[in-house]
Amino acid sequence: MIGINVYLVLIAIATLLSMYRVFRGPTTVDRLVAVDIMTTITAGLMVLFALYYKRMIFLDVALVYAILAFGGVIAFARYMEGGL
Amino acid sequence: MNALTAIGEALVLIGTFFYFLSALGLIRMPDVYNRMQTSTKSATLGSLGVMAGVGIWALGTDFGSAAWLTKSLVIATFLLLTNPISAHALIRAAYKSGIPLWEGSVVDKYREHLEAGKKEEVEAPKETPEEGGEE
Numbered sequence: 001m002i003g004i005n006v007y008l009v010l011i012a013i014a015t016l017l018s019m020y021r022v023f024r025g026p027t028t029v030d031r032l033v034a035v036d037i038m039t040t041i042t043a044g045l046m047v048l049f050a051l052y053y054k055r056m057i058f059l060d061v062a063l064v065y066a067i068l069a070f071g072g073v074i075a076f077a078r079y080m081e082g083g084l
Numbered sequence: 085m086n087a088l089t090a091i092g093e094a095l096v097l098i099g100t101f102f103y104f105l106s107a108l109g110l111i112r113m114p115d116v117y118n119r120m121q122t123s124t125k126s127a128t129l130g131s132l133g134v135m136a137g138v139g140i141w142a143l144g145t146d147f148g149s150a151a152w153l154t155k156s157l158v159i160a161t162f163l164l165l166t167n168p169i170s171a172h173a174l175i176r177a178a179y180k181s182g183i184p185l186w187e188g189s190v191v192d193k194y195r196e197h198l199e200a201g202k203k204e205e206v207e208a209p210k211e212t213p214e215e216g217g218e219e
Contacts, residue, residue, distance in 0.1 A: 007134075010100040017107035021119075029178040030116050033123065036170055037110060040127045040163065041103050044134040047156060048096070051138050054147050059155040066162055073170040080177035 004052055011045055032076055039069035092141025099133025102126045115186035116178050124171040128164060135160035 018041070021034035043066045050058035109122030139156035142148030179194060 007096055007100040010104050014100075014103040014107035017104075017111050021110045027116060027178070027183055029174060029181070029183060030119065032174055032177075033116060033120050034110055036174065037106055037123045037127050040131055040167065041107075043159065043163065044099065044103065044131050047135055047138050047159065051142060056152060056155070059152070059159065063155070063159050063162065066159060066166070070166045070170055074173055077170070077173035077177040080174075081180050 004048065007048060008045075011041060011048075014041055029080060032073070032080070036069075036073050039065075039073070043069070086144050088140055088144030092137045092139075092144060095133050095137025095140065097137075099130045099135075099137055102130030102133060106130060114188070116183055117175060117185065117189075120171055120175055120178075124167055128167045131163045131167075132160050135163075 015038060018034045018038045022031050022038075025031040025034060043062050046058055046062035046065060050056060050062070103126075106123045106126035109126065110119055113119045113122055135156040139153035142152035142156075143150070185192060
């Protein structure tokens with residue numbers, strides 16, 4: 001009833017606010033937190049694109065992206081901690 | 085426009101609104117610990133809303149099937165399990181790399197925990213030979 005463009009606009013605003021924190025963040029962990037939120041938002045965006053283009057294969061892309069983003073964030077956190 | 089599509093659209097709207105709220109908390113909160121607290125919680129809830137909403141929405145369309153709902157719920161469960169883990173790892177990294185708390189913070193449970201472990205180790209070093217509270 002509202003259309004998918006409203007959701008895409010909300011996601012775009014959220015991504016722009018996260019990008020502000022990525023560029024502005026005073027410490028490295030601030031930037032990592034913003035990137036973590038952006039990967040979560042991007043997984044939701046891929047699921048919405050699967051519905052928009054009527055292709056189920058994009059759901060698999062979203063799942064693989066979520067797994068790889070989780071591994072990347074864990075690796076960066078271990079590096080910041082000094083254990084990698 | 086049937087009932088499943090309407091329910092799905094409402095869930096997706098709620099989920100994207102929580103995405104927006106998480107990004108707003110990311111720029112409004114004073115230090116990295118508060119930012120992680122607000123943003124991770126609301127982003128996880130937003131992901132649950134978006135993915136369950138897309139699964140239910142696809143059930144109401146002509147191309148959708150039950151596999152859409154199953155795959156969406158698999159992704160939602162994965163995010164629900166892994167988002168707190170990554171947040172915990174990031175906050176541990178932030179604390180151990182020495183980022184100070186906001187000056188309005190009144191409680192630091194992790195430092196109390198570390199000091200209690202260190203005091204116990206000093207008082208009774210024989211009973212805990214492994215390093216218990218050492219950094």
